[in-house]
Amino acid sequence: MPESPARRCPLSSQRPTLADVASTAGVSVSTASLAFSGAGPIAAATRERVLAAAAELGYLGPNPLGRQLRSGRSGIVGVVVGDALRRSFRDPVSIQVLDGLVSTLGEMGLGVLLIPGPSDPAEPPVDPLVLSAGMDVAVLLWGSGTHDPVLEALRRRGVPTVVVEGIPEPDVATVGLDDRRGMTELVQHLQSLGHESFACVTLAFDRQRGDGFVEPERWNEVVWQVTRRRLDGVLDAGITPTAVYETPASLVEHGKTAGFAILSAPQRPTAVVCQSDLLASGVVLAARELGLRVPDDVSVAGFDGLDLPWLAPDVLTSVAQPLAEKGATVGRAVASLLAGEMPEPVELAVTLRPGTTTGPAPR
Amino acid sequence: MPESPARRCPLSSQRPTLADVASTAGVSVSTASLAFSGAGPIAAATRERVLAAAAELGYLGPNPLGRQLRSGRSGIVGVVVGDALRRSFRDPVSIQVLDGLVSTLGEMGLGVLLIPGPSDPAEPPVDPLVLSAGMDVAVLLWGSGTHDPVLEALRRRGVPTVVVEGIPEPDVATVGLDDRRGMTELVQHLQSLGHESFACVTLAFDRQRGDGFVEPERWNEVVWQVTRRRLDGVLDAGITPTAVYETPASLVEHGKTAGFAILSAPQRPTAVVCQSDLLASGVVLAARELGLRVPDDVSVAGFDGLDLPWLAPDVLTSVAQPLAEKGATVGRAVASLLAGEMPEPVELAVTLRPGTTTGPAPR
DNA sequence: AAGCACGGTCGAATCGATTTGAGGATCGCG
DNA sequence: CGCGATCCTCAAATCGATTCGACCGTGCTT
Structure with a gap:
């Protein structure tokens, strides 16, 4: 033998x-x-x-590499987080969506490749990984702007892409949020409480990431879609904010800075509407430190619907978005693209969630 | 022609x-x-x-896949975060290290593949990606236990591995922290302030992630290395804690729970030493809600050296670890492994950083 | 007994690029 | 005019696996 x-x-x-x-x-x-x-x-x-x-x-x-070449699939989904990781990951919203996404994709046998988004305006706007990584699909987490360079690069490479909270376009899958309407409802809620003077604390307008009050002329020059829609939502309610304050990122400290600026200004608004819960909680902290009572002296509202235990005993009034579902929806869109289909754009609903940081307008 | x-x-x-x-x-x-x-x-x-x-x-x-097969390299580093993403990413420590790592690796043309670590004790302890993803190197962020199943699996696959804050072993690269000594110094600092009764709030002992007081018998049955070393550091100071409270994860709410339990017990300690800043800040919040003054009635200290703006005006007494450097060091270890070398184990130094949450012992 | 279905195995093609050593053209210089 | 040096280009091997179609016995059917 x-x-x-x-x-x-x-x-x-x-x-x-x-x-x-x-x-x-x-x-x-x-x-x-x-x-x-x-x-x-x-x-x-x-x-x-x-x-x-x-x-x-x-x-x-x-060897996975051999298998990958043969199958033409790497089993990897590139996820572009919309900002420097350091900042993005301090934002519970990104994290929870990412978490949902990793779970959903994990069940499909896909891995998540982390790709830093544009961070410093000085740096080249597109990470090398966007250009060269072997990924089957890309996900732009957290918004795209108009003519987004990352999106352009992915298009050029022919990588099927899911854009979260971006502009719906025919050649990319889109998962959006009904945040514009949500913001309108939030303002209407405040109006029903008697509020008439509103200040807004917004996310970044564009890659420059300004930090300070924005003149009315620039209110409709917002590149970043998330910021734009949420601001438009406020304007939809038919009000004119007494002030719009742009922050560079959704972080408590930026909210605090904005809060101090807004609440110590000569004509103080009775309500501050923020584009994220972290910003809003910063404003609440600023108010407390200024000796203002929330909501007796000033009402503060946010967006996202996060649990912020350290704000206790206050509970932030907010517009809740379905975070886990968002991740899962993106996961489904990825699956759909992998199957060679182009999924319909999805728009997830948001719900107004009143808390203890808003109340009747003073006087 | x-x-x-x-x-x-x-x-x-x-x-x-x-x-x-x-x-x-x-x-x-x-x-x-x-x-x-x-x-x-x-x-x-x-x-x-x-x-x-x-x-x-x-x-x-x-096509990257073709290139990868030919070169035998995928350009991908698998990073196993030590816990469910949802939790891990709420921990600024993981995030900052991850951020440093992504930057360092990015400069070397490497991408980071996110791999969920063991989460639910019920689930299988090893993510499928660990078994099948095409990665050149793996990084176990945030500790390994004894006989870590993930580490075993990576060994079996022959994937070169960097372990952060784990047990130094000959066949893996190690990046550690001098946290044991740091904890001892912290306790000695408190002793010099006159404290004699200490409680400890620890991270999880093992995959079971208990939540509650731990009997002295179990104090030396800690599987998870980070927890073990930091607890040993406290014991090294020659004290016997009045209580050791295990938390399932490094989160503010768990610290708060622990704080309530410890501070409302009949014999209240004068100092609470926590294994992370988030836990410590939870204890501070609990103390405040119980009407205790920090540090007049009770001193609280943490570990990590984070900036926690929302704890203002307090500044947490803590032991600072070099987070960015940790990421960079891991990056270098990865490079070294890729070059076919086995880097020497590194132990990063920590520094005591007194804040306003510790003071002389009462009475 | 012929025919058929089928479980099991193998050879060869294929995935898409990189890399090496060989060879051909061109040029310069003696 | 011949020889060598230089500069490009190319054919073929290689990376490590998957997969399709062919092939070959068995065992069962009619």
């Missing part, structure tokens, strides 16, 4: 490959492949033999 | 490949490859021709 020639690890001084295993086991490469993948009929005895040979040679299992 | 046969996109109904471009341009595949990679001498005119052909065919650039 001629056993196959007793060459263990024929040429490869390196790691053994499937071919080595096959030759050691005395079977063909295809059979060896079958033994591992299980994608075809194979006799139990044969599989045993292959597995034994693999163990003997110290074969570490099929 | 016989132009190559005018077949645009010869067979491939799919995307054009380098071969298609080459045949359209009337050159060989190798030459076409050179035109893109630039790794060899090529006439300017030829390159032009290849590039023109590529443009004409709508060639989207070299």
Whole structure:
């Protein structure tokens, strides 16, 4: 019974490959492949033999790179977080969506490749990974602007893309939020409480990420879609804010700075509407430090519907967005793109959630 | 002059490949490859021709998968975050290290693949990505336990690995922290302020992630290394805590729960030493809500050295660890592994940073 | 007994690029 | 005019697996 020639690890001084295993086991490469993948009929005895040979040679299992080339799939989804990681990850919204996304994609056997978004306006706007990483699909988390350079690059590479809270376009999948209407409802709620003078604390207008009051002329020159829609939502209610304050990022400290600026100004508004809960909680903290009572002296509202335990005993009035569902929806859109379809744009609903930081207008 | 046969996109109904471009341009595949990679001498005119052909065919650039197979490298570093993303990402420590890591690796042309660590004790402890993703190196962020199943799996696959704050072992690179000594110094600092009764709030002991007081018998049965070292550091100071409270994760709300439990117990300690700043700030909040003055009635200290603006006007006494440097150090370790070397274990220094939440012991 | 279905195995093609050593053209110089 | 040096270009091998179609026995059907 001629056993196959007793060459263990024929040429490869390196790691053994499937071919080595096959030759050691005395079977063909295809059979060896079958033994591992299980994608075809194979006799139990044969599989045993292959597995034994693999163990003997110290074969570490099929090399993913080979499989990937063959299948044309890397199993990797590139997720562009819309800002420097340091900032993005301090934002519970990004995190929760990312978490939902990782879970959903994980169940589909896909991994998430983290790609930093545009951070410093000075730096080149597109991370090299966007240009070269082997990803099956890309996700632009957290908005795109008009003529977004990252989106352009992905288009040029022909990478199917899901844009979250961006502008719906025919060649990309879109998962949006009904945040514009949500903001309008929030303002109307405040109006029904008697408020007439409103200040707004917004997210960044564009890559410059300004930090300070914005003149009315610029109110409709917002590049970043999230900021734009939420501001438009406020204006839709038919009011004219006494002030609009732009912050560079959705962080408590920026909210606090904005809060101090707004609440210590000569004509203080009775309500401050913020584009995120973190900004809003910063404003609440500023108010407290200024000795103002919330909501007796000033009402503060946010957006996102986060749990902020350290704001206790206050509960922020907010517009809640379905964070986990957002992640799952993006996951489904990714699956759809992978299947070669172009999913319909989705717009998730938001719900007004009154808390203890808003109340009747003073006087 | 016989132009190559005018077949645009010869067979491939799919995307054009380098071969298609080459045949359209009337050159060989190798030459076409050179035109893109630039790794060899090529006439300017030829390159032009290849590039023109590529443009004409709508060639989207070299397929990363092909390149990866050839080079044997995916350019991807798998980062296992030590907990469910949702929780991990609410921890500024993980985030800042991850941020530093992504930057460092990004400069080296490497991408970060996010791999969820063990979350639910019920679930299988190893994410499928650990078993199958095509990564060049893996990083276990945030500690490993003894006989960590994830580490075992990576070993079996032969993936070079960096372990952060784990047990130094010969076949993995290690980046550690001198947290044990830091904790001892912290306790000594409190002792010098006259404190004699200490309570400890710890991170999770093991995958079970208990939530409550731990009997002294179990104090040396800690699986999770980070928890173990920091607890040992406290014991090194020669004290016996009046209580040790285990929390399931480093989050403010868990600190708060622990704080209520510890501070409303019959014999209240004068100092609470926490294994993270988030836990410590939870304890501060609990103290405030219980009407206790910090640090007059009780001193609270943490670990990590974070900026926690919303704790204002208090500044947490803490032991600061060099977060950005940690990320960079891990990055260097990864580079070293990729170069085929095994880097020496690194132990980063921590520094005591007194704040306003600790003071002389009462009475 | 011929024919058929089927489980099991194998050979060869394929995925898409990189890389090496060989070879051809051109040029300069003796 | 010949020889060598230089500069490009190309054919072929390679990376490591998957997969399709062919092939070959068995065992069962009619």
